[in-house]
Amino acid sequence: MAIIRWGSNPDEISDLDRLRQEVNRLFNVFSPGTEPFVSRVYPALNLTDDGSNFYVRAELPGVDPESLDISVVEGQLLIRGERKIEPEEQKAGYHRRERESGFFRRTITLPARVSPVKVSASVKNGVLTVTLPRAEEAKPRKITVKTT
């Protein structure tokens, strides 16, 4: 009796393949900060910190800024929106269709407290940048060492 079924369903990933993918992914995640972490949810996000603000950036080409719904709730940033693709004239035929459309929704947990009222967002050239100023108590404080 075969332990592993051969060729019954070519789309199915065998357990060995799945294990191999997981091990590869594990090594990618722990390599020194250059490989992006692969997420399965659209859009991909980058989070950066310059000491006084956090910045979250996403690539959202063709997304109408009016459709974006951005909110900060309990230490999490939530981004929702819709990407619409204009249906070109009825008589056009597609040779290639790679761009996707639809709704998207992403949350990201923020590493420190932010001031929700001071959060701002802008879209330029299809890139969304959300600027989240740290709350006063969350700002890094320099502690001076006194010598006696």
Place this chain on the structure above:
Amino acid sequence: MKDREMELKEKKEVKKVAGEGTRPGPVFVPAVDILENANEIIVLADMPGVESKSVNIDLKDNQLIITGKVNAPEGEKEISLYKEFNWGDYFRQFTLSNVIDRGKISAKMENGVLRLVLPKVEKAKPQKIKVVTD
């Protein structure tokens, strides 16, 4: 069209860049839609982060080459805490058929999407032929 949630597609990196590859960093293949109607062929390419002046469209023989330059927007003091995608230039190459009227190609960059309109030469447009009855 049903409302569906979008799935993330990883940015596809170009393995070798033909022509100039002088800037350091990865180069990505933009997702495109190509459609054709009676008068023109329209190419829509997703190139977020590219400004109008950073788009280059080149026609060599019958090769159409689209490049878009991206400057990473992070300020100097920003430290990356979590990164799901890299910034990089865009590059894609197409073979055009001879039906395109090269002099009339127009391009527009809006919200990170390039819209390229390639009009067909007159004789390539579908001609209606009248059927005459005696």
